[in-house]
Amino acid sequence: MCHIGAGDQGLRVRIRQVTPEDWSEVIRIGKESFDYITNPGTFFLERMLKYYFFVAETDGEVVGFIDMEALSPDTASVTGLAVKKNWRGKGIGKTLLKFGVRFLRAMGFKKIRIMTLRTNSPALRLYESVGFKSVSKKGDVVFLELDL
DSSP states (O other), X not given: OEEESSGGGOEEEEEEEOOGGGXXXXXXXXXXXXXXXXXXXXXXXXXXXXXXXXXXXXXXXEEEEEEEEESSSSEEEEEEEEEXXXXXXXXXXXXXXXXXXXXXXXXXXXXXXXEEETTOHHHHHHHHHTTOEEEEEETTEEEEXXXX
């Protein structure tokens, strides 16, 4: 259980592995956050079954997710990070990302890669606040890395 905020006003967030009961909510959040994915049901179901996939919940409600995959024995990628629109700005994304970093470090990875659009300023600020550094740009995409 993570506690975001100060004192009794903080938000209690639980991060846990995704379960089949979460699938429909994860697909809804993914569709809301990544509107360019043409078949979000198939896309996210495949990811939930194949990769490291965790959800954040508060008061029993799934409010976000992070998914990660191994690229090599030493390098992993955060391939998806999303928070429900009405829960954004409350620290849930940062909590998920920090959890992902700790998880991948514990799994023995030495480097994490992540990419986002150059126009996605909130995501870039989030990644940089956790220590990711921009390593290259290709068109509208920014590639960032974190050495563990």
